Amino acid sequence: MAQKSRATTMWEVAERAGVSQATVSLVLNNAPSNRVTDATRARVMATVHELGYRTNAFAKTLRSGESGIIGFISDEVASAPFAGKLLKGAQLLAWQNGHVILSVDTYNTAELEAAAIDMMLSYRVQGVVYATMYHRVVDLPLALRDVPTVVVNARDRAGLVSSVFPDEELGGYTATRTLIEAGHRRIAMINIQSPESDLPAGIGRLAGYRRALAEAGIDEDPSQLRFGTGVVEDGLELTADLMGQANRPTAIFCGNDRTAWGAYRALETLGLRAPTDCSIIGFDNQETIAPFLDPGLTTMELPYERMARRAVEILLNEADQKPSQNPIECSLISRGSVASAKVPA
Structure with missing residues (x-):
């Protein structure tokens, strides 16, 4: 039976790089400090890559209160053949901004939705994208009132959070x-x-x-x-x-x-x-x-991807602003099924 490899510690990184653990922490958290020169930062990061060191994301979340995670709760979006572009759009923009998406499809099951929300809150997500497979008016779960939330491909009936939907x-x-x-x-x-x-x-x-x-x-x-x-x-x-x-x-x-x-x-x-x-x-x-x-x-x-990107933009940059309605334009895709009328009606 193969033995489980032991994770490298911050102390080992510090010892190999010839610096203190505090210096390693300052570098990994990208904290401004006159104590750390550019050469020292470069040496610490080279050692981190050499040893394959991974930060403890959960511990970092407890310290900072920010997880870098955006929740994505939907009915059947992630498993739908074309509405899945909503999830793709959210993932791409989140990743570009240093965040990741935690996604759950609830299949319109109240118990699963409640469990998903509890999980999102326990991970201290920075916000939640609440998406639906088809455009409809929704009643936002009460548990999401305490976390920044944007409704996507739907409209919040109460208007308490921003909504992004097709025009x-x-x-x-x-x-x-x-x-x-x-x-x-x-x-x-x-x-x-x-x-x-x-x-x-x-x-x-x-x-x-x-x-x-x-x-x-x-x-x-x-x-x-x-x-x-x-x-x-x-x-x-x-x-x-x-x-x-x-x-x-x-x-x-x-x-x-x-x-x-x-x-x-x-x-x-x-x-x-x-x-x-x-x-x-x-x-x-x-x-x-x-x-x-x-x-x-x-x-x-x-406009599935554009709707999801707009939702993530709101969560990252406009969460403290008043709720807004965001209709997104649909694009004309021209193929071969439209021709000039033969005779005027």
């Missing part, structure tokens, strides 16, 4: 405006939720669609609006319904990429094709779908 309305506006600029005037929309739903994504994207039409002087036609649930089957059924009308649309804004996938399938079933017979634009830029449709889907990309 859904601007995204819907940009998507619809893209179709208008291609010459389309009979533009349908298949939303991803019912009119009664209070989820911000569908509300914002529909508002953006309506704003773009109004700005272009296009009267909204109720016959061109459909409400689904964001699944492929809805895109298939509702697109077939739209294309069966006498005044069928020349373009469709789909509220997400899965709906757009269903729209492609519906056109194919009808002997039609995007964008030759109907332009299609989606929302999400889901990497497992959008690039692989034929033609590739033009869509709005949710």
Whole structure:
């Protein structure tokens, strides 16, 4: 059985470098001191690397009250195929600023969430990113009221902490405006939720669609609006319904990429094709779908990494400021599913 290697001590570093333990401590903590010359600092650090010395992070936390750790608590973000970019964005910016991320997915389990928060607090995290897989309004756990927290891909209902979220309305506006600029005037929309739903994504994207039409002087036609649930089957059924009308649309804004996938399938079933017979634009830029449709889907990309980076910026630099609302612009990803309208509507 292999023996466990013994950790090098600060005393051994000091002895090898020919300095006191206090000097080693000053160097490792980057503390200003007239006692330590540049040459001594260099000799101590060379010895640290030579011996493979590691500082006791937990002991350092107890002394300073700062751990250098940022907590990341989410429902299913870390395990989601595309929302995981939230965690990536947080990790990259945290690392650039000398911090690390401690991440837990709670899978919407109250007991696991409570345990995760307790763990974060015991590690004395400098702040917490509280993230959700889809854009919604959340009630922040009471236990997080005592630690700097930023809500990401969601909005804090009480407005007690800063929230960072996609600018859904601007995204819907940009998507619809893209179709208008291609010459389309009979533009349908298949939303991803019912009119009664209070989820911000569908509300914002529909508002953006309506704003773009109004700005272009296009009267909204109720016959061109459909409400689904964001699944492929809805895109298939509702697109077939739209294309069966006498005044069928020349373009469709789909509220997400899965709906757009269903729209492609519906056109194919009808002997039609995007964008030759109907332009299609989606929302999400889901990497497992959008690039692989034929033609590739033009869509709005949710700004996961930028949202997470903004959240970490707030925790590191603006934690003592008033809570703020931070909408982040979605980017247009142009592929091949939008073409110029053949004839004016």
